[in-house]
Amino acid sequence: MTHSSRIRNWLGAMVLAASAVVAAQQPAPQQPPTTIDLGKIGLEPGTPPRLAVPELIALSSDKETQDAARVISEVLWDDLNYEREFYMIPRDTYKSIPRVASMDEVPYERWRELGADIVVVGVVQRASAGIRVELRLYSVRARQSVYAREYNGSVANPRLYAHTFSDEAHLALRNLRGVARTRLTFSSDRNREAVVATVEKRDVKEVYVADYDGANPRRITINRTLNITPNWAPDGRSIAYTSYRTGVPDVLISNIYAGTMEQPTKGVGQNWLPVFSPDGRRIAFVSNRDGNSEIYVANRDGSNLTRLTNNPAIESTPTWSPAGTQIAFTSERSGTPQIYVVNVDGSGLRKITSESYADRATWSPAPFNEIAFTARTGPGFDIKILAIGTGETRQITFGEGTNESPAWSPNGRHLAFMSTRAGRSQIFTVDRDGRNLRQLTRDGNNTTPHWSQ
Amino acid sequence: MRRDSKLLVVLVLLLAVTVGACKGKAKPPVARPQPPVPVADEVPPPPAPPEPPRPVVEQPVSVPTLPPDDLTARSIDDLNRDSPLRPLFFELDSNEVSTAGQKVLQDNATVLKKYPNMQVTIEGHCDERGTAEYNLALGERRALAARNYLVSLGIPGDRIKTVSYGKEFPFDAGHDESAWQNNRRAHFVITAK
Numbered sequence: 001m002t003h004s005s006r007i008r009n010w011l012g013a014m015v016l017a018a019s020a021v022v023a024a025q026q027p028a029p030q031q032p033p034t035t036i037d038l039g040k041i042g043l044e045p046g047t048p049p050r051l052a053v054p055e056l057i058a059l060s061s062d063k064e065t066q067d068a069a070r071v072i073s074e075v076l077w078d079d080l081n082y083e084r085e086f087y088m089i090p091r092d093t094y095k096s097i098p099r100v101a102s103m104d105e106v107p108y109e110r111w112r113e114l115g116a117d118i119v120v121v122g123v124v125q126r127a128s129a130g131i132r133v134e135l136r137l138y139s140v141r142a143r144q145s146v147y148a149r150e151y152n153g154s155v156a157n158p159r160l161y162a163h164t165f166s167d168e169a170h171l172a173l174r175n176l177r178g179v180a181r182t183r184l185t186f187s188s189d190r191n192r193e194a195v196v197a198t199v200e201k202r203d204v205k206e207v208y209v210a211d212y213d214g215a216n217p218r219r220i221t222i223n224r225t226l227n228i229t230p231n232w233a234p235d236g237r238s239i240a241y242t243s244y245r246t247g248v249p250d251v252l253i254s255n256i257y258a259g260t261m262e263q264p265t266k267g268v269g270q271n272w273l274p275v276f277s278p279d280g281r282r283i284a285f286v287s288n289r290d291g292n293s294e295i296y297v298a299n300r301d302g303s304n305l306t307r308l309t310n311n312p313a314i315e316s317t318p319t320w321s322p323a324g325t326q327i328a329f330t331s332e333r334s335g336t337p338q339i340y341v342v343n344v345d346g347s348g349l350r351k352i353t354s355e356s357y358a359d360r361a362t363w364s365p366a367p368f369n370e371i372a373f374t375a376r377t378g379p380g381f382d383i384k385i386l387a388i389g390t391g392e393t394r395q396i397t398f399g400e401g402t403n404e405s406p407a408w409s410p411n412g413r414h415l416a417f418m419s420t421r422a423g424r425s426q427i428f429t430v431d432r433d434g435r436n437l438r439q440l441t442r443d444g445n446n447t448t449p450h451w452s453q
Numbered sequence: 454m455r456r457d458s459k460l461l462v463v464l465v466l467l468l469a470v471t472v473g474a475c476k477g478k479a480k481p482p483v484a485r486p487q488p489p490v491p492v493a494d495e496v497p498p499p500p501a502p503p504e505p506p507r508p509v510v511e512q513p514v515s516v517p518t519l520p521p522d523d524l525t526a527r528s529i530d531d532l533n534r535d536s537p538l539r540p541l542f543f544e545l546d547s548n549e550v551s552t553a554g555q556k557v558l559q560d561n562a563t564v565l566k567k568y569p570n571m572q573v574t575i576e577g578h579c580d581e582r583g584t585a586e587y588n589l590a591l592g593e594r595r596a597l598a599a600r601n602y603l604v605s606l607g608i609p610g611d612r613i614k615t616v617s618y619g620k621e622f623p624f625d626a627g628h629d630e631s632a633w634q635n636n637r638r639a640h641f642v643i644t645a646k
Contacts, residue, residue, distance in 0.1 A: 198533075198642075199530055199533045199534045200622070200624070202622045205621065226618070226621055226622075228585070228621065229585075229586065242589070244616075247616065248614075248616045249589065249616070249617065270593070270616070270617075272589050273586060273589065286589070286590065288593055293590040293593060293594075314587070314590040314591065314594060315590075316586060316587050316589070316590045317586040317587060330586070330587055336546070337584075337587050357546075357583075357584075359584040359586055359587040360584055360585075360586050360587075374584050374586075376582075379582065380582075381584065402581070404584055404585060405584070405585060405586070418585075447585055448585055448586075
């Protein structure tokens, strides 16, 4: 099958499936779009459709609408590029193509000359309570719209329209759960406040959240001490973290929309590194309450506490398996920190790494049965990934600064991590094959990222 | 006398006219700066908490009368800036108290015995060659190792708290062996004296 006939078949199937989407999509943008399995219609990996995303057409002349038209096209280009399912034609090559005033005037012939298979055309218009955004995918060969979405909402954050369209288009066209609307939480000293009541100058660290691309950072904690290792609840409404609010490390949970806080440990012992179970009902964490750092599991409210490990060595840094039945953690019982796996009932303990030093296991979502972790590779650290099925380990970073604290994206295709390759500690994301590196933070030091579901 | 009473009459008349004018004719409204209207249900801010009583600073003339190692005269912040309790340092990935560390702890125990009201927090710190997460436990081990040794020397455990800061608060921002060495420590903070 030639490349062009593959594309034709692919587009033909897309036109059929997407016409149903177009008919059904108004006015509720939340409903799940029809999915199209392109693998079944002959589009091989390695021949991705070539997409162009010119600036949206602003149908109102005010500055906010004009800005939104530009921002949405730029963010959408980045969003669609991120999952590497499409070949994104660089924006600066669109200059020669005349801008149009309506969706009816798409210059297909010009886009065909540029090599585009699909052009994303959109309009932005002032509406009574904000803006109306309409986005369509046009097949350059079929000369018609094959997928369309319409959104109405606030003009305050135009990036969200691009993120939403990207996620919906990835689901409809590639049967893929995109991450454009997910968020990251991390710890940062960017507000440059000093810890009070110490004679040394110490910078406070607070918990922040930001969009998956680093935009819209927001501060979550305000207690002017150390707040580190944040961890999203699966519903995205709470963040558990290690806080020194009382002077010693303890597990706190901030309900970020309700503006309330919980202390599941009730202040017993010192507690750190909380992680929510996949169903959000339980937390695993480290505590020294019995005299030595061990892994504990409790209900989210602190009840039904069980001790998972019992060993004079250091136990640290738990992570849940996607099904919530196992926990991976770090132990130095063999003499160096290594990753172990144990069932949540305490049975079936086994060691899974043989590095010089391994920590911060993070278990990938299905279908990838992998554990990413921090491994000492020299003076610093690098990110490695262990495929549990085969036992094979591959390396993702290679000594560019030190690289720590990996966290999977919810679709398992990307990792967030901390790296010093750009000078100070910053949050980066990278794909699971080590490509597509992006720097998300630039202000202050930013550490211990975690990715929302 | 007559002139005086005449003047008085004129003054009284003038006053009467003025008062009459004020009563009879409404004054035009004059815009005046208004004080801010207090919000009815606003709780007044609580008074600033009183300054904690500061230790009396000795006059310079009295210094020679004190023994040279008397610490009670200094503020806690001053003591922590130039502490009589020395930190002890650790090897990479280790929480073992070295021979040099034992000597430091013996000296610190002498100070703690001399000042029985002194309370301390031992902070466990790590260098950047450990991970952020694991270092939280390693720093805890270092602080506990120092505490346990002091308790074995007879210092009551309730005078010694511990906390681990992992590698979050390095003492030396450098990235070489001397910085790492300086950051792998159990650091004493005096909290009461």
